[in-house]
Amino acid sequence: MDCADCARHVEEAARSLPGVAAAQVSFASGKLFLVVENPQAEKELERVLRPMGYRLRPEGLRARRFPGPWPWALLTGGLLALAFLLTQAKPQWGTYGYALAALLGAFPLARRALAGLRQNPFSMQALVVLATLGALILGAWAEAAVVVFLFLVGEVLEAYSVDRSRKAIFALASLLPRRALRLEGEEVREVPLGALRPGDRVRVPQGERVPADGVVLEGEAEVEEAAFTGEPLPQRRGVGERVYGGSLVVTGSLLLRVEKAPLEGFLAQMERLAEEALLRKSQMERLVDAFSRRYTPAVLLLALFWGGVLPLFVGEFPRHLYQALALLLIACPCALVVSVPAAVAAGVARGARLGVLFKGGGALERLGGVRHLALDKTGTLTLGEPRLLRVEPLGLPEAEALALAAAVGVGMSHPLARAVRERAQGLPLPEARAHRGVPGLGVFAQVEGEEVGLVRPGALDLSPELARRVAALEAEGYSLALLVKGERPLALFLFADAPRLEAREVLEEVRRLGLKPFLLTGDGEAAALALGRALGLGPEEVRARLTPEAKLELVAALDREGGVAMVGDGVNDAPALARATVGLAVLEGTEVALKAADAGLMSLRALPRAIRLSRFLRRVVFQNIALAVGLKGLFLLTTLLGLTGLWPAVLADNGALVLVSLNSLRLLWARV
Structure with a gap:
């Protein structure tokens, strides 16, 4: 297709x-x-x-033959060349040769046109066949053959470019190796990739690709993930760290525990998201579709008027009929219809290679036009792995407070709750039930019939003395959590979270792209400003003590002021991600954030690449539309003026189609 x-x-x-x-x-x-x-x-x-002209083929089965009607194009081209040679010797024989080339070339087109007559009586195949027959009737033998030949060549080139785009979309699966080295007891056996199951242990030697998503059990290695993150430098991976199927072990060797079946891992998820993205049309694609549905009937009516009505009043019937046949070839909107989806498909495929998973062409199209960038703090600009530095008891022994906080945080995914559980390992925990999390406030559980919470201090009314202590600690840059039973404070927990190494560089790059960044956090103002200074942000670009509702309101305001891209990773970011012009979720974050966002980022470094890719896509789309509409309009005018005929008209159609397809393919190799 x-x-x-x-x-x-x-x-x-x-x-x-x-x-x-x-x-x-x-x-x-x-x-x-x-x-x-x-x-x-x-x-x-x-x-x-x-x-x-279509057959159903089960998903996963790839066609191996060269795409497009190339045998018919070769046959028609050969007959056309033979007819030209015959014309030099015997002009009459050459005329028959041109007619034969035109009829044979039109045969597969006529078959497809007749088959789809009920669904689309004005398909491009039908229009070309009508123009060819009309040219033969008018005695334009050579021109009829050239029209058919050029159209077939155009279809071959179009099919080839579409095939290249599709292969680029599904090329990620080819990164997986065909076989894996599985440990069975103490023996290593080579098994087909499909034999791997979650829980299997596999050995990945130097120079081999990882067969499935897994966790490192033994060894240390430099792992390259450039094929699907865009990061050129290998990353060091050691015990306990996750590696993705398809990544390349450059130096060292790893023993992994398989976490997901090879065809259900991260690469498969990337392909699935890319494919789903292509089903969601962008606004520009919908506008082009609406225009194309009106364009063809309008030009067909013009052709009918020009060839059937106008000769009754002025001009010669054969000349007007010839021009009407040329108008038929210009009536097909193929180049215009394909101008946006071809570019979007190539852009989505390139994004997947750069570590950006767009869920729809609309998100890819919109991202390049935003003027503001809102970024969550914890897990987005910071590592999201805060460490518990110390506990300040408030009427409760430190060990007891730590055990109680860990019991409250059991099963909770919040980074602070995880940090408390790690610090409390080995301590006996009290029994807790009815765990719940409140975004922007904290986590709660029932312990011995009373509700105990680990909450954000700014959300409570604190005593003057405790409020001063909290303000002083926040001024030092700490993130704080308060353990409370009912409304009684029991202990103050001090955390520190390091900023991501690439965060400052990414923010500087975003500024150079013309976007104004904002740091959004629920933390206290002092801690937020300290991080902002470390990342090169001014005080006016930091928004602290934000609840999820306040984040949502701020993002909505920025959306109205020129558009905003929101980057986040947590449950409390989900409303803002959904409300933003474009929501981008860090893939290491929560599933709720990923579902609410329009795109996923493999890493923060992928953010500037995503913006540049979107801007490049917008340029390519406008170029494609200009090519499609401009060439059609130009040859429509020259045809009506009698300056061009049939074969320039088919060149206008197929030429625009090929140029649009080739221009879209530039996105597959874009350096952004």
Whole structure:
């Protein structure tokens, strides 16, 4: 399926069948997604699509032949060359040669046009066949053959470029090795990749790719993840750290415990998100679709008027008919229809290679236009792994306070709760139940019939003495949590979280791109300002003591003032991520944040690359639309003025199509 307009008609054909509840065609991936109420609907669909020139192929099975109607293009081109040579010797024989080349070349087009006549009577194939037959009737033998040949060559080039885009989208799976070294007892056996299961132990020697997502059990190595993070330098991985399937062990050797089956790991998730992104049309794509639906009928009516009505009043009938046939070739909106989805498909595929997983073309398109950048603090600008430095008891022994706080934080994913549990290892914990987390406030549990919480001090009314102590500690840059039973403070916990090494560099790069960054946090103002200074942010760019609701309001205000990209990783960031012009979730964060966001970031370094990629995409889309509309408009005018004929008209159509496709392919190799 190498025509975006044809994809639309396949979708309409599928939806019209009884037993099909829903159908959606992804032109970019060449896939048809069905919801069927009757198992026989799939067979019926295959029967309907086969005459249209399409066959259903199970997912995962790749076609191996060269794409496009290249045998017919070769045959027509050969006959065209032979006819030209015959014309030099015997002009009459050459005329027959041109006619034969035109008819043979038009045969596969006529077959496809007839098969899809009910769904689309004005397909490009039908228009080319009509123009070819009209040219033969008017005696333009050579021109008819050239029109068919150029159209077939254009279809081959279009199919090739679409095929390259699709291969780029699904190229990540090729990073996985075909076999793995699995430990069975003390023996190492080589097994097929599909034989690996979660819990298996595998050895990955130097120079080999990791077969599945896993955790390092033994060894240390430099691991390169450039193919799907965009990071050129290898990263050191050791015991307890996670590695992704498809990454390359550059130096050293690792023993891993498999966490996910190879075809269910991170690479598979990236491909799935990229494919889902192509099903969601961007605003520009919807506008182009709406325009193209009106463009073809308008030009066809013009052709009918020019060739059938105007000659009754002025001009010669053959000349006007010839010009009307040229208008038929200009009427097809293929280049315009494919201008946006081709660019979006290439952009989404390139984003996946750069460590950015866009969930839709709209997010990729919008990101380049935002003027503000809002970033969560913990886990986004910092490592998200705060360490508990000390406990200040407030009427409770330190060990007892630590055990009580750890019991409250059991099962909670909040970074501060994790830090408390790590510090309390080995201590006997009291029994706690009814655990719950309140975003922006803290975590709570029932202990011995009373509610105990580990909360943010700023959310409570504190005594003057305790408030002064909290303010002094926050001024030193600490993050604080208060252990309370009911409303009685029991202990104050002091945490420190280091900023990410790349955070300052990323913020400087974002500034150079013209965006104004803002740090958003629920922490106290002093701690937030201290981190802001370390990252090169001014006081006016730091927003502290924000509840999830306050974050949401601030993001909404920035959205109205020129658009905002929000970067976060936690549950409390989800409302703001969903409200932002574009929400970007750090993939190390929570699943709630990932679901609320429009895109996922493998690392913070991927953020500037995502912005530059979006801006490049916007330029390519506008170039594509200008090429498609400009060439059509130019040849529409020259055809009406009698300056150009049939073969320039088909060049205008196929030429624009090929140029748009090749221009979109630039995104696959964009250096951003």
